[in-house]
Amino acid sequence: MRWRELDREACSVARTVAVIGDRWTLLVLRDCFLGVRRFEEFQARLGITRHVLADRLRKLVKAGVLRKVAYERRPLRHEYRLTDKGLDLYPVLMAIVHFGDVHLAGRRGRPLLHRHKACGKLFDPVTVCSECGEPLHARAVHVHPGPGARRGECIEGGADGWTG
């Protein structure tokens, strides 16, 4: 399987990975959620090659995650902003941040704190079941083919044996 075939897999992980599954793309998105919008600022903060940055921004625009907005004419200048679709990646980024906070923070503690404006408190993101509201654990979920499944892809037999 190559990059260009990934988005044709009948698997939501594969299709999403085709969009964001790249170290630079994820870091670009992190910066987007922190308010970065301009080419030069991404480049300076990330230390990414200009060539690769141009490529990743182009791909994110094509995927509908970012949009290019002119903020000045004469000379014409653009900036990159998250679309609504892009904002929907927030849970992915928060889940990544939380894993890092819990498992990879140095002894000084986590680098960034998050405050929920609605309740005013510092918080951690928690992934819960949409139906009962209880926190989700891998072992408490059973998975089976949906309408978009294709035979022999993504899930094959009983796929419950990961426990242990």
Added chain:
Amino acid sequence: MRWRELDREACSVARTVAVIGDRWTLLVLRDCFLGVRRFEEFQARLGITRHVLADRLRKLVKAGVLRKVAYERRPLRHEYRLTDKGLDLYPVLMAIVHFGDVHLAGRRGRPLLHRHKACGKLFDPVTVCSECGEPLHARAVHVHPGPGARRGECIEGGADGWTG
């Protein structure tokens, strides 16, 4: 910034991306959560090069996400299983799946359905605030430096301007 410098950044996204921020690694983890454990099965399902698969499994073991377990002696054979740390990546994978389900599913619908054993219902993962339990939206979160922050990294000034 190169791969090998990523994990030294004072940023939970960068550190997590240093572990999982790679297309193949994410697909390997997907398969782990679907019950795949053996080299040959990863290779057959993913179509990944054996060389790259060996490399990714080695890195995941080194990162403490997977562990190598002997399931047979004479000949000695190993399989790869998620550790507790690895199981903590479940919210990341579920967030990725959900984004794919919502934004990238074909017209036939989502490829996979998830049932919560605790309540018995088909569900979607929802990311909520640990303090008030309300669903999180990017615009409702304010971010500021924590104890592990380093000057000039990850967040610089007011970082609330991503809206719009």
Added chain:
DNA sequence: ATCATACGTTCTTTTTTGGAACGTGCAACG
């Protein structure tokens, strides 16, 4: 004129990946 700014592109070198074959240890078959 010269410099600075913002947003890229071009060029060359280094690193990573794809693809196929080979190596190892052992068991089962004929």
Added chain:
DNA sequence: CGTTGCACGTTCCAAAAAAGAACGTATGAT
């Protein structure tokens, strides 16, 4: 005993992607 098959990799070479630095372009400020 020789052969086949399996599980788990490693090795080798060609192709693709990334790093690093310089160049291009349009404009406005000094």
